[in-house]
Amino acid sequence: MARRMAVVAGLLAARAQEQPEEPAFIGGADGRTIAWPALAAYAERLRELAAARRLPPGARIGLVVADPLAFAAAYLAGLSAGLTVVPVDPRLPTLDDFLIQLRADVVVTDAPLSSPVAGLENWVAERAAPVPVGAAPTGARPSAGAALRPAVLLTTSGTTGEPKGVPLSEAQLLHAARRVAGHHRFGPGQRGYSALPLFHVNAQVMGLLAALVSGASLVLDRRFEPDAYWSRVAQWSPTWLNTVPAILGPLAAQPPPPEATLARLRFARSASAPLPVATQDAFTAHTGVAVLNTYGMTEAAGQITANPFDISARRAGSVGLPVGVELAVAGPDGRPAPPGSQGMVVLRGRQVTDRYLELTGYGAEASRPARDAHGWLPTGDLGFRDEDGFVYLAGRADDVINRGGEKLHPQEVEHVLLGHPAVASAAVVAAPHERLGQVPVAFVMLRPHRAEAGLVDELDRLCAQRLPRHKCPAAITVTAELPTSPTGKVLRRALRADAAALAGGPVAGGGR
Template sequence: MTSAVTPDGAADFPQTFGALLRESARRHPDKAAVVGYRGGARSENRVALSYAGLDKAADRLANALVREGYAKTADRPGRWLAILSPNDIDYAAVHFGAARAGCPLAHVSVRATAAGRAEMLAGVGAELLFVHADLADEARALRAGAATLGRIVVIGGAAGPDSLDALTAGTPDGAPPVEVLPDDPAAVTFSSGSTGAPKGVLVSHRNRTLSSCLGAGAFELADDDVLGCTTPLFHVAGLFMWLQIGIRRGLTVAMLEKWAPDLFADAIGRDGVTAAFLVPSQVTALLDDPVSARRLRTGEGGLRHLNISGAPMPSGLLERALDAWPGLEIVEHYGQSESCPLAYRPAAFARSKPLSAGRPCVEMAMLGRDGRPLPQGEAGEVASRGAHTLLGYIGDGIGAGEGLADLQAGDGWLRTGDIGRIDDDGFLHLIDRSKDVIVSGGENIFPAEVERALYLHPAVRECAVFGVPDDRWGEVPAAHVVANGGDTPEEAALIDFVAGHIPRYKRPRFVKFVDALPRTAIGKIQKNRIRAEYWKGRERAI
């Protein structure tokens, strides 16, 4: 069992999102806080907010929400708001402005289907949706079927009566008259439940200010770093593990609306990006693009620091990166939507501990089957406890199936679903997952959702979806299918059929037609037996 780096009872970090920004704005008022570009991924139309400017923008929005009746009052909690947007400087203003108004904010994925977005909005009962101008028409279509959604505000530099500027017109810059408490609900990000449906992870201000402060202290960032934000802000990593860490440290955060190796290289040259958060598949994409890869580091300049998470980084890929970019610091961290950073591997240990997820930065234990901590060195389910863990999940209809109670193990421990061990040097090693989730390029894909799409095809009698290793994405979905009588469908046609019913990145990359699926004595399909054949000879099965 390990101890936390920052004691949960300490009050030496900002306790609310608004306070976190306010502290940095006082220290660095004229420094650029967030920068971005509008008009397309390759636009030169640069927009920016200084720390003082972002602080004022957050206050103006919070005061507008007070005026319009959305903010928290002495008699009721703040009303639910939501945001649907790619990375943009307005996203930061909405995040901190809603927080100062005491309004919990739901971060809706731009990659979700229209039905998925509608379910997310309905799950929290969102009454106001901030939407990027490029998605405004889609948002208006969503509003038609949303019972609670009464207003849409367009961000991203939009003009007109529905714009952010129109909402905040005439409101003061000063602190809003709202008492926001550390344990108030602050945000929901969406992962996936065991059924593949969206799961709303609800966190408090204290949950994620602590997490961001832990990361700010642990991730080996320099005081003059410029952070490249390639991860979407609707994702817990982009929002709390990069943007909010940058704000805590008083650094400039450069927003990338879209990811591509050459766009990332552009940001390094154009905005002076020196540190970035990437998932392993993005590192592979960079290494496979020699022109962009050469632009990452130029002599003593360019990219200095990479933070890797979202999926374990294969040791071979780590070696390729270290060889391709001599002098680049590579820190890897392990976390989840429910708990944010749990462990990190310092850059100095990249080669000596390549298969480790790092040293725990919170109180952690490996639990046995009885839910009790095991001695150091023994493998068990990774669990943590403390003020960094989520408040709960949102909505009975969101993530139906596994609930928070299923993750609680007593004595405050929260299960992760991952199996690991702590070595003699105090480093965490992840061995396997206790769940079927497929982590592909940092995205969670649940087999049940893919299987439901397969079963819509009349030629599919039985199927099993599972993850197979992939050098670029870490792992990708694959399927074994037992066909109905008659002609077996073409593999490519069946894959395209599935891609027409779920987001394309979740489709199986290959389908193998088999006569039967292995089953237990009680008839349950043994996916572990199917999956094991594809992972033979690998360093780990995760």
């Protein structure tokens, strides 16, 4: 099988020639840099290594790399070599099982594994190139029976159910990255700052690939550190911030940055999870930084919609307009819903995947269609469009709570709870009820130095004032933390067992 000539390889070579002295990526915590020529050389060495180890085109390399610069180099090099890059959360407790499910042939780490994964090649991502540890395994490679050989194989977040494999081609990834770079006006001289996990599509496309296609640079941190955030911004002078609501909320509670820190900053981009208007307003009022709210998903190679670049044209509560993808809101009959009418958000376009992979890890690998006969992919998100086409999301279809025949969306209840000054974050899930079928149960986290005494009663009254009775939580409990994905999405499935226990016993909260 001939190895495909990756477009990424040509882009790396072009950047190395056009911007030989400029850093491509910078380590926010330690100041290490990697320039475009070094990235191009790294990619060439990985291509040579793949050929020497007889890896076929599309062989799967699992990136289990916590160091952001090492990840960036290995990710772009893997694409450049025509391999299938499989980014993996390095904190997974069952790493072996996950790599087996994804049929990885090679595991790349930034430190030698204490116990190498049996049957896989093990490489260590050194600064100049990956270095194999031990001899290559004999016999058939795990990906020998792969149903698909994409450029990148990602998994959905699994916030409401089991994750699925999402294959994305190089063309889809670069199409999305170019739309992102164009919409946000990236280019040489522009610099982003991102503390988002690099194994997630947002950080890969919005960050690494958007920098590659535009010639911008990117400051990378391996984790969000509230106390150090603004000092890093002051040190590296980015022109934009890549954030999620779980970052914007805590930053609104930090001391505001000095004006000099914000001198070059154009916007903070929010994605990956719903952004409550209260969180957006609090962040901007506290820091003076405008937020550009967006919407994306793994199946669309990241960004789907974004608010306009012009601040005056942005709409509070909206995730903006489609960018490089066709979007519709389908009513109950499957036809496009009129403006203002809620339905299922569906997508189609070049960057939208057309297959899912079943992550079983056993037997022949299976895939299934992701789109319908007309090319539309149902997102699972409910929402509507206004007369001008702006998109507003109501929540996930499988999160809808049916309380005695009256339906409600958790997001609208959460927004009310977040309106209380003591509440830092909130999540509402369904709990089973003998008579009503389901009732909403709320979990809230407090802002620092806020008292819990009397809060549940205050939240009860707030909900009673602003919501119809059937939407008021049957129980409200204060919790030290909410289970979240690495990008800050609440894992509702992890809360449902707790919700059932709360609703089944003595509970606080109105609307019972």
